[in-house]
Amino acid sequence: MSQHTATPESVAERAVTPSPDAAVPLTGAVSFAAVSKVYDNGFTALDGISLEVGVGEIVTLVGPSGCGKTTVIRMAAGLTSVSSGEIARSTDRIAYVFQDATLLPWKTVRRNVELVAKLGKVPPDVRARRATDAIRAVELERFESALPRQLSGGMRMRVSLARAMAADAELMFMDEPFAALDEFTREEMQQRLLDLWRAERFSAMFITHSIREAVLLGHRIVVMDAHPGRIVDVVTSPHPPTEDRDDHERALALRETEERVSGLLAEGRGRR
Numbered sequence: 001m002s003q004h005t006a007t008p009e010s011v012a013e014r015a016v017t018p019s020p021d022a023a024v025p026l027t028g029a030v031s032f033a034a035v036s037k038v039y040d041n042g043f044t045a046l047d048g049i050s051l052e053v054g055v056g057e058i059v060t061l062v063g064p065s066g067c068g069k070t071t072v073i074r075m076a077a078g079l080t081s082v083s084s085g086e087i088a089r090s091t092d093r094i095a096y097v098f099q100d101a102t103l104l105p106w107k108t109v110r111r112n113v114e115l116v117a118k119l120g121k122v123p124p125d126v127r128a129r130r131a132t133d134a135i136r137a138v139e140l141e142r143f144e145s146a147l148p149r150q151l152s153g154g155m156r157m158r159v160s161l162a163r164a165m166a167a168d169a170e171l172m173f174m175d176e177p178f179a180a181l182d183e184f185t186r187e188e189m190q191q192r193l194l195d196l197w198r199a200e201r202f203s204a205m206f207i208t209h210s211i212r213e214a215v216l217l218g219h220r221i222v223v224m225d226a227h228p229g230r231i232v233d234v235v236t237s238p239h240p241p242t243e244d245r246d247d248h249e250r251a252l253a254l255r256e257t258e259e260r261v262s263g264l265l266a267e268g269r270g271r272r
């Protein structure tokens with residue numbers, strides 16, 4: 001792994017700047033302008049990331065382990081500081097699905113699902129309705145009163161996903177939310193997420209290790225590489241999730257896009 005020689009002290013640490021005070025002109029949901037991240041141990045995780053996520057756009061991120069995908073979305077969500085460059089975000093109504101379910105162990109499924117909406121001051125009746133819909137979307141109706149320890153790992157991730165769905169967020173950050181699910185449930189959840197997106201048109205940054213998932217869900221697919229972490233290309237989907245269609249032509253186009261993304265990732269591996 002490449003190590004940055006700069007000491008952390010030599011790097012100005014800047015927090016995420018939500019608009020309207022943002023220094024970066026913001027036309028989309030999130031803008032990254034030449035953003036770099038050097039961690040406290042001097043490791044350069046990201047070098048010069050520039051990207052704009054449009055309002056109502058799902059951007060998926062793929063790349064080898066350690067290329068900085070989580071760091072990108074943590075910075076955009078304001079959970080990790082920026083070392084140089086600027087990030088602007090159009091809204092504070094965000095939801096974040098972590099790699100682990102991160103549920104409160106003493107609260108039931110329903111209470112966990114309502115939590116982010118409650119913190120976001122969504123009125124109680126709206127909150128309850130959204131939680132009911134979200135719990136149904138992840139097919140956990142029978143487990144509403146269960147505690148997290150009574151659920152499997154995949155079920156806990158579905159609760160975490162439902163919590164984000166119930167939050168009434170304008171911007172979602174999702175860090176491999178489906179990785180722990182079996183193939184069948186994963187496909188179900190992908191469709192539920194797209195159903196919700198078609199109804200609400202939130203903006204999203206979605207990390208995945210599955211090229212297929214990245215192409216299926218993304219309007220654009222950000223392909224990253226490591227050492228240091230950077231964007232190597234941004235591929236536009238020929239059939240974005242705006243279209244609720246399932247035909248041969250679409251399947252072929254998605255397959256071609258998967259091959260293109262796969263090729264870009266292989267080029268990165270070849271360079272390392």
Ligand SMILES: Nc1ncnc2c1ncn2[C@@H]1O[C@H](COP(=O)(O)OP(=O)(O)OP(=O)(O)O)[C@@H](O)[C@H]1O
Nearest residue numbers: 039040041043045064065066067068069070071072
């Ligand atoms: N707090 C930290 N301090 C030092 N280095 C860190 C820290 N957090 C992450 N890193 C390093 O930064 C790099 C990017 O990490 P990050 O988690 O963003 O990558 P990723 O692409 O999301 O990885 P994965 O696909 O395995 O989840 C990695 O090399 C990681 O070891």
